Amino acid sequence: MKFETIAGHKIFFDETYYLAYSGGMREMSAKDQKEYNKLLTLPFGLQRQEIRKLGPDKNPKLVPVKGKLILQFIIDGKFAPFFDLYFEKTKTLQINDLVVYESMKAKSYDVAMR
Numbered sequence: 001m002k003f004e005t006i007a008g009h010k011i012f013f014d015e016t017y018y019l020a021y022s023g024g025m026r027e028m029s030a031k032d033q034k035e036y037n038k039l040l041t042l043p044f045g046l047q048r049q050e051i052r053k054l055g056p057d058k059n060p061k062l063v064p065v066k067g068k069l070i071l072q073f074i075i076d077g078k079f080a081p082f083f084d085l086y087f088e089k090t091k092t093l094q095i096n097d098l099v100v101y102e103s104m105k106a107k108s109y110d111v112a113m114r
Contacts, residue, residue: 004071009083011067018062019070020084020094025060032058062092070095 003012011017028036036058039050056062070093073079079095087093 003067006071006074006081007083009087011071013066013068013071015067016064016091017067017070018056018059018090018092019065020092021061021063022094026063028058028060033060036060056090056092 001012001014003010005011027033036051036054039047039054042050051059057064070081073095074081078098080098082094082096084090084092
């Protein structure tokens with residue numbers, strides 16, 4: 001299997017990974033959306049547990065993407081990857097625009113130097 005290593009994590013070209021999507025929710029089937037919406041009425045702690053039980057395929061805030069496409073985003077699109085703490089198990093990561101990442105880093109430095 002072909003893979004690329006980024007930040008110590010192997011990303012296999014043909015494997016499915018999940019991008020954490022903070023810009024809203026992806027469209028799902030009516031049945032899956034109804035099931036997800038039902039969980040949102042639960043108390044927050046229980047809500048998180050039940051959403052984890054659903055799995056990443058039924059979570060509208062996670063977008064399934066092949067490894068090859070993720071690598072294209074990171075390398076060609078100049079995005080910075082932020083890997084889940086348990087990435088090897090969850091296959092979840094977030095990517096942010098490098099311009100935004102660099103400005104956040106500079107802002108943090110400015111705040112720390114005050």
